[in-house]
Amino acid sequence: RIVHGSIAQGLFSIGDQLLEINNINIQREYRTLDEIVQLIDSLHGTISFLLLPCDEINHGIHNQAFNHNQ
Numbered sequence: 001r002i003v004h005g006s007i008a009q010g011l012f013s014i015g016d017q018l019l020e021i022n023n024i025n026i027q028r029e030y031r032t033l034d035e036i037v038q039l040i041d042s043l044h045g046t047i048s049f050l051l052l053p054c055d056e057i058n059h060g061i062h063n064q065a066f067n068h069n070q
Contacts (some may be wrong), residue, residue, distance in 0.1 A: 015054030022048055 017025060021039060030036050
C-alpha cells in the first residue's frame with residue numbers, strides 16, 4: 001500500500017511488482033504480505049527495493065532505487 005504523503009509516494013506505482021528487498025528474493029522466500037511487512041520491520045538502516053515497474057513489464061527489469069533509513 002502506498003500512503004499519500006509518504007516517502008514511497010512517487011517512487012512506487014500501482015501494478016509494480018516487488019522482486020527483492022535488500023537482495024532477498026521475496027517472491028521465492030516470502031508468501032504473504034504479512035511476512036513481507038515483518039521482513040521490512042526487522043530491517044535497519046538502508047532498505048533497497050528491486051521493482052519491476054508495471055509500465056516496463058514487457059521491456060525487462062528496471063532497478064528503481066528507493067532507500068529508507070530507519
